[in-house]
Structures are given as structure tokens and as C-alpha cells.
Amino acid sequence: MSGKIKNRRLKQVLGLWTTAVIILALGLPMVAHPSHWGELPLIPGLEQRARIIFFHVPTAWLSVIAFLTSMWFGIRYLRKKSPDDDIKSVTHAGLGLLFCILATVTGSIWAKFNWGSFWNWDPRETSIFVLLLIYGAYFALRSAIDVEEKRATLSAVYSIIAGVIAPFFIFILPRITAGLHPGSADDVNSGPVVSSGGMNASMRVIFYSSVAAFIGMYLWMSNLRIRATRLVQAQELESRKQ
């Protein structure tokens, strides 16, 4: 009983936490030379548009993490052949696709206002595009196989192969175009925003709080989805027996 109450409390905390992050991320003022806590730096060339970092970057990170998690459960499925691992694998892939689409859409709307066009084939846009293609292919493959064990095995194999090939883009993309993206190593305006420089302490605190909020939401959503899929599959199995 106490576990249930704790669980509910945890979700309420997550709700309040995220609300606070949204209010701070969008509400705090931006000034040219932030001197005390609660003032965000005004990055020339980005201005108010810099606020997207609190939402866009965590979704992009999560779409990669979700892909890796899905691949991890795929490997576990191949080793142990437990149907539950496949449910987890497909759930994480589905949420990954959702976050990947969110990151693409938010990024490209932002790009329209900042760079003047929705799509520029900047290296990061190319990599999110590739990630979208991989997710798309993964689900296309799943929908084309009827037998559940075969579907689980083959989609796990595909995601592992994709996971092995994806790192190649890291070596290739810098040769395609110079980066426009804030945060590219060669960005003349702001330099690498997340890894160094660009953010001050307040911004960093909000940014990582936002990442935590997104991860919390992600865990909650995947948990709901896994439980729902289990129920659906149990129901199907029951109806097939009769």
C-alpha cells in the first residue's frame, strides 16, 4: 500500500518539477551581462530564440538514448528469448520515434526563424534525419512480419546493425558541410553552447533540470506503454486460446 502512495507522490513531484522548469525556462529575463542568479545570458544572434535549448536539446538526447535502450533490450531478447524484452524494445523505439519527431519539428521551426529556411542539411539535421530513417525502417520491418518471435528477432538484429553503423556518421558528417548549428565546434557566434562557455550557472541549472524532467516523463510514459502492451498481449493470447 505504501508503495502505491509513494508512486503517486513521485508523479506529483514530477508534475510540479516540470511546471517549475517550464515557468523558469520561459519566464526568466535575458540580459546582456547577467550578474546575479536568475538572469539568463543574452547570446548575440540567438536572443530569445535561445530558450529552445531547454526543450529541443533534451528531446534530441532522449531520442538517441531511447534508440540505445531499445537496442539493449533487443540484444537481451536475442540472448534470452523472453517476449517481455521485445515489448520493452518496441516501446522504447516508439517513444524514441516520438521524441525524434519532436526534436525535428521544434528544430526546423526554430531554423526557419533563425536561418531562414526549415531545412539546411546542417550535420545535426542530417544526423536526426538518419535517426528518423532508422526508426522508420525499424517499424516498417516490424509491420511486415506476422510471427511474433520472428518479428522480435529480426527487428532486434536490424536495430543492432543500425547501431553499429550509426557511429560512422560522426566521422563523415563534418566533411559534408560546415555546421550552422549553435553548439557546433566551429560556430562563430556562440561556440559549443552545452559543453562549454555559452551557458551561465542559472541556464545550466535550468537546462539539466529540464533534462531530468524529460527523463522522468520518458520513464513514466514507457512504463505506462509497457504495461498497456502487456495487457493487450495477454488479452490476445486469451482470445486465441478460446
Next chain:
Amino acid sequence: MEDPRKMKSFLVSTKAVFLKDWRSELRTRYALSALVMFVLTTIAIIVFAFGGESPSQEVLAGVLWVIIFFSGMSGLARTFVAEEERGTSLTLQLLSTPTAVLFGKLAFNVVLIIIVNTLAVLLFLFFFSTFRVSSVGLFVTTLALGSIGLASASTIIAAIIARANTKGSLFPVLSLPLLLPLLMTVIHATSLSSEGAFFSEGLDDFRILVSYIGAVTGVSYILFDYVWKD
């Protein structure tokens, strides 16, 4: 594989798989005719589309690899799909180890794509007089490594889609994300070669291609058992 006798039997078996596919191909000409016709029609369409224009070397390099990619997509799945459609996969499973099947079919696809790519390049040089190959060594190496890479990724994907219901349409969908790093690299190296760059300038690209081939072949070798046996 440490055992030399096992290694020898693996090689003999792989060669047998390759020869079986090759002789079957010579009798039915199924994949080869599809590939050759694909290359011919695509090049004809592109010639008409460009009209009298002479596009830049970079565009031509891209177009050449687009032709090669899609012709590969029309023929490279054949070797696995044919086994599945005719119901002979079970027979092949009874006769040979998964590893020999994988590498035999990989060898077959490499030979097939090299033949088709040579043809595509010859036709390309014939129809597009503006397409220059200034550094032949760089170009030939790119073509060879590109073909092997294309075959290595398509072979494992073909093995996967052979087990699915909608075989044909799924092949390019699954292959494109995996082949993109290869295509980007070979297009880069091809435009280098038409600019007349030194061989050493292509070394970075070749390193990427070789490690790509190694990674794809390695992961196929590890995972093929799961794909091949239900």
C-alpha cells in the same frame, strides 16, 4: 575457426554456395538481367532529364552513385529472396553452416555488383562526355570499395527481408539508412577523383570505407545465425 580443418571445410563450403548461386544465376539470369536493364533505363532517363545541359562534376558523381544504389536495390536481394520464395532455404539449412551461406552469398553479391558497376561506369562515360575521371587509381579504388561495401550491407538486409512478407518494397527502406554513410563517402571520393586529386587525398575516405566494410561484415557474421534459423 582455430582448427585448420574446420577453416578448410568452411572455405570449401563457402565456395560451393557461391558456385551454386552463380550457376543458378547463369541458368535463370534473373538478377543479372534485372540489374542490367535497370542501369540502362535509369541512364536513359537521366540523359533525357538533363537534356543538353552539362551538370557539374559533383552532381555527376552523385548521379552515378544514385544509379548504382538503386540498381543494387533491384538485384542484390535476389539471392536470399529466391531461396525463400522457392522454399529451398530449408534445404540449404540442412546442407551447410550459416557462416558458409552468409559468406558464399556475400561473395556472389560482390561479384554481381562489381559486374553491374563496371557496366554502369562504362555507360556513364559513354553518355556523359563531361564526366571526367582525372585520377584513375583513386576512382577505381573508390568503385571497388564502394561495391564491396554496398554488397556487404545489402546481403544481411536481404537475409532479413527474405523472412518478411513484403520483400521487395522493404529492401530499399531498410538499406538506405545503413548505406548512407557509405554513399556519402564514395560520392565525396568520386568527386575528388574527377577533380584530379592525388591518391593520398582519398586515403581518409578509404579508411572510412574499409572500416565500414569490416564493421558490417563483422556484425553480420555475429548476427546471421539469428536471421537464418527461426
Next chain:
Amino acid sequence: MIDLEVTALAKTFNRRSIFRDISVKVQSAQTLRVIGQNGAGKSTFVKILAQVLTPTSGKVKISRDGRVMKSHLHNLIGFVSPYMQLYDEFTAEENLLLSLSLRAQTVDSTAAKNLLGRVSLGGRSNDQVRTFSSGMKQRLKYAFALIHRPPILILDEPMSNLDTEGIGTVRQIMKEQQDRGILVVATNDHSDLEKFDHQVDLSGRP
């Protein structure tokens, strides 16, 4: 000396159990009969024995002279079934030689010719398989399964598509196999294999 040991074998299909917890141990010069109604999983079971299907859980262990064989198990097994297809575009003899070369064994065309004579296909050895009738294909499958002299012979529905003469030949082949190694027969027709040492009954299992 060859041993075939099956322990706690289970297979699920679409998360539905076809059979579970099947154990049997067969030794040289013994026979195993697999029975069960349609859909009970006879073919699935013999495919797992033939190493072309992986079980969901459980093990199939084959040992030769007391040593457990780990790899190249397919070379110890001959398999005949109605759903197995031979290569249509190759001749009967080429199909047999293909079997030897894929197994990395010495390609012996006299042995192939003898075996084809044995299943009364001697006159058609250089014809492509696509010209064969279903009965001839079934007889060719016996030659195909025996060309590498396997110690374990697995027959799924052994008499399907065969005429009286063919049935006689197959009975002879089954008898020889019983002396030489292990014979596994999956069938619903109890006259196919009247005397057997072990039986697996798949009907009525969950």
C-alpha cells in the same frame, strides 16, 4: 555409435506453446516414432531435431562414440519431407553433388549415380528437377538425404506421393537405416513404422 538426446524441449509460436517438456533418448540401431494429429507440431519437432529450427527452450544433444558433437551437426543428419524443395534448375545428379560439395565432402559422381539407380531415377539423372513429377521428386529426396551416409535419418510423412514400388524402396531404406544408426519417423499412418523403440506423442499437449 551415435546418440540422440532430447531434453525438456519446448517450442512456442506467436507466444503459444506448441509442445513443451519433451525428453527422449535414442541410441544407435534404435527407432523413434513421432505421432500426433495435424497441427500438433510433428514437423516442428523433427525440424528442431534436424537443427534447422531453434527450440524456445530445451536441448538436442547428438553424441558420436560418447563425444558430444558441437558443430557441423547437419552432416550427421539426412532429412526427407514433403515440404522440402530441391533446386529446380539443377539436374537430379547435380542436386546430389551439390549436397556433397556444400558439406565440404568429396564429390563422388559414381556414388550419386548408384543412389539414383537405387530410387529408380537412373535414367533421369541428367534431367532438370523441374521436369519431375511429385513422386519422382519425393524419391529423389531420399537419394538427397542418403548421399552423405548420415547416421541419423529423419523422415517426415515418408510415404507421401509414392507409388507401391516407391513405398517398397523406402521400406528397404528404413530397414537399412535401423541397422546403421538412428531412424526417426514422423507420421500419422501407423503402418509406416510398426516396430519402434521410442515414441513421442504430441497430441493433446498444451
Next chain:
Amino acid sequence: MYDFLTENALYVVLLIVLVIWFGIYTYLYKLEGKLKHLEELSKKQGDPS
């Protein structure tokens, strides 16, 4: 009105984002409740006792 909206654009965005966020949160919270109910139902179905 127009001036107010342009001057306080950021707060308008904040308001819209908060409304969307509350929507998502309530949806998930309700879903959690429904799912728990269904899980208990299927657990009861599971044991015949």
C-alpha cells in the same frame, strides 16, 4: 490588444506551453489510473479462486 500581445509574447508562449503541459499531465495521470484498474481486473481473472 495587439501591442499587449507583441510586448508580452514570451508570456503568451509560456501560457500556451503550460496549458499544453497540464493537458499532457492530466492525460497521463488518468491513463495511469485506468491502467491500474485494468491490471487489477486481469489479475483477478488470472486466479480462478
